[in-house]
Amino acid sequence: MFRSTVDNEAQIATEVSQAITDDPKDTTREPSHLASAALRNLRLLAPTMAAIAGLIIYAKDPVTDILKVRGQ
Amino acid sequence: MQHLLDKVHSHLNGLSVGPASDDARIVLDTYEYQGASRAFPLLPCLTTRALGTSTTTDIPVSAAYLACNLASEILDDAFDSTCANRPWTRWSQGRVAMAVLDLIWISQASLARLDVDQATHQDILHAFADTGLLALEGQRQSLTPIRTLDEYWAQATKKSGAVFGLGVWAGARLLTADPLLLSSCLKFGIRLGILSQIADDIADFVAGSEEVAVRGSELDASLPVVAALTAQGLPTKELAHLLGLPSERRDATWASALRELVYTQGGMAQSLVLAKTYQDECHQLLAKLAKKPAPELHAFIDSHSTHFDIQSPRL
Numbered sequence: 425m426f427r428s429t430v431d432n433e434a435q436i437a438t439e440v441s442q443a444i445t446d447d448p449k450d451t452t453r454e455p456s457h458l459a460s461a462a463l464r465n466l467r468l469l470a471p472t473m474a475a476i477a478g479l480i481i482y483a484k485d486p487v488t489d490i491l492k493v494r495g496q
Numbered sequence: 497m498q499h500l501l502d503k504v505h506s507h508l509n510g511l512s513v514g515p516a517s518d519d520a521r522i523v524l525d526t527y528e529y530q531g532a533s534r535a536f537p538l539l540p541c542l543t544t545r546a547l548g549t550s551t552t553t554d555i556p557v558s559a560a561y562l563a564c565n566l567a568s569e570i571l572d573d574a575f576d577s578t579c580a581n582r583p584w585t586r587w588s589q590g591r592v593a594m595a596v597l598d599l600i601w602i603s604q605a606s607l608a609r610l611d612v613d614q615a616t617h618q619d620i621l622h623a624f625a626d627t628g629l630l631a632l633e634g635q636r637q638s639l640t641p642i643r644t645l646d647e648y649w650a651q652a653t654k655k656s657g658a659v660f661g662l663g664v665w666a667g668a669r670l671l672t673a674d675p676l677l678l679s680s681c682l683k684f685g686i687r688l689g690i691l692s693q694i695a696d697d698i699a700d701f702v703a704g705s706e707e708v709a710v711r712g713s714e715l716d717a718s719l720p721v722v723a724a725l726t727a728q729g730l731p732t733k734e735l736a737h738l739l740g741l742p743s744e745r746r747d748a749t750w751a752s753a754l755r756e757l758v759y760t761q762g763g764m765a766q767s768l769v770l771a772k773t774y775q776d777e778c779h780q781l782l783a784k785l786a787k788k789p790a791p792e793l794h795a796f797i798d799s800h801s802t803h804f805d806i807q808s809p810r811l
Contacts, residue, residue, distance in 0.1 A: 437652070
């Protein structure tokens with residue numbers, strides 16, 4: 425049971441990842457609830473991401489100044 | 497939660513397994529899980545409590561789980577050389593290997609003395625062995641270059657997902673043989689492990705330049721890098737160039753350039769989205785499974801997003 429469940433979860437994680445990239449493997453399949461949730465989160469986080477990416481490109485701020493790692 | 501951890505340590509100290517090596521004792525006495533991460537070695541105990549039944553047998557199972565996880569932790573420390581304040585980072589490879597074997601056999605001794613029915617005992621022994629082999633398979637896969645999401649998730653679910661899955665499943669198996677409930681518990685544990693792996697990769701990715709430069713090969717296989725490669729279909733010339741540089745040419749400048757490139761190509765954004773998605777999913781699965789409030793497990797889920805935090809851009 426362990427191996428088959430782990431392998432199945434690896435496939436689901438790949439599908440979820442591909443749902444938020446430009447390269448979905450199978451566009452004919454209905455996205456799983458996890459993939460749909462990831463797409464919703466992608467839309468929610470997109471404005472913040474774009475702002476930070478723009479800052480890196482144009483202001484050349486070090487990434488670590490923007491993304492603070494707590495507890496390190 | 498500390499009282500549970502104390503019980504687990506007390507159980508390990510009380511095992512009549514002959515003279516465990518001083519080195520295994522040093523590891524057991526000095527390794528500290530911080531804050532909410534103390535829930536990790538206690539997953540079997542916390543699961544039985546969340547499922548609403550108290551049993552004394554969850555302490556020996558958690559003890560076995562803790563000893564196995566410590567064996568893995570000291571191997572990570574010894575090979576990554578990132579936690580110089582821990583004594584085993586200064587041990588020889590042979591000494592580390594002996595301590596690892598000690599911990600694994602201590603784990604087996606704890607399981608061997610488990611006072612449960614034969615079918616439960618057999619299932620739990622099989623699960624520990626199967627998970628150990630799966631985790632090793634994942635570690636072996638991560639030694640080769642990882643360039644696709646398929647490859648990334650194949651190794652990440654074995655390295656982290658299976659291990660967390662075991663902790664939750666083993667706790668549940670002490671209470672039930674119901675295949676549906678056990679399957680749900682395993683799925684929750686695996687997804688918790690996936691969340692942990694995503695969070696670790698993000699934290700590695702934004703860590704200080706010197707540390708990342710030292711661990712450059714690990715950075716290559718991190719989720720933000722693999723996601724950036726995939727988002728572009730084919731790696732851009734600049735990204736391929738940076739990833740192709742040998743270790744002696746990887747310094748803080750290299751790490752900084754790689755981070756900026758991966759970030760602007762969307763690898764970081766996708767990783768953060770995945771972290772948020774799995775965090776929400778774990779809370780939902782736990783809420784469905786738990787028959788009693790499980791604040792420690794919910795806090796453990798949330799602790800993974802405190803490894804990183806998106807600050808408002810300074811304009």
